Amino acid sequence: MKEVVLYTDGACSGNPGPGGWGAILVYKGKEKVMSGGMKETTNNRMEILAVIEGLKCLKEPCKVEICSDSAYVVNTFLQGWLENWIKNDWKTSSNKQVQNVDLWKELIALLNKHEVHWNKVKGHADNELNNRCDALARGEIDKIKKSFD
Numbered sequence: 001m002k003e004v005v006l007y008t009d010g011a012c013s014g015n016p017g018p019g020g021w022g023a024i025l026v027y028k029g030k031e032k033v034m035s036g037g038m039k040e041t042t043n044n045r046m047e048i049l050a051v052i053e054g055l056k057c058l059k060e061p062c063k064v065e066i067c068s069d070s071a072y073v074v075n076t077f078l079q080g081w082l083e084n085w086i087k088n089d090w091k092t093s094s095n096k097q098v099q100n101v102d103l104w105k106e107l108i109a110l111l112n113k114h115e116v117h118w119n120k121v122k123g124h125a126d127n128e129l130n131n132r133c134d135a136l137a138r139g140e141i142d143k144i145k146k147s148f149d
Contacts, residue, residue: 009133010046018144021050022136037140069123
């Protein structure tokens, strides 16, 4: 089984507002860089979408180390939030509707194809690939803002 590393980041200008995501897949030292954006979204949606879009690029089941600075995304899996949400019919512990259910369901389907390990990285620090993903996401926001000028 191929082993890949996926770095992801999402950003938003205003929340909601224009948002972008960036992802870098690394396999045997080679990188696949991707990014995208939306004119009206949230930071959390962009964080989840970055992971989704990165995983969509994998053509076969892989061992994937996902590196994200998003506590929201990483903790959903490492702290068991997802299992509780599903068990509670997509309700939080305070009985509110879970946000971004559409994206969580899409992500679950992709994760089921791979052996995934989650890694929370410190954002805006000295992690080069995380910083590049942040720059990709912010670049997408800039493109969207320029299209309004």
